[in-house]
Amino acid sequence: MQSRENKGLENLKTFIYRSDGEGINWAYPLSLENTGFRMTASSGEQFFAA
Numbered sequence: 001m002q003s004r005e006n007k008g009l010e011n012l013k014t015f016i017y018r019s020d021g022e023g024i025n026w027a028y029p030l031s032l033e034n035t036g037f038r039m040t041a042s043s044g045e046q047f048f049a050a
Contacts, residue, residue, distance in 0.1 A: 017050075026050040 015028040025033055028050045037049035 016024050017026050017028075019025050025031070030039075031048040031050040033048065035048040035050060038046060039049050040046050
């Protein structure tokens with residue numbers, strides 16, 4: 001059974017991936033892992049596209 005939070009994220013086309021089953025590696029469309037596609041938000045924060 002999905003948690004309410006995860007279902008809401010899926011409805012927004014946001015998906016999460018946990019390689020170890022605990023910590024979040026990426027939440028589509030964002031990733032903290034190097035995917036080769038570096039992005040910069042208008043706030044200046046940097047991340048990778050998933």
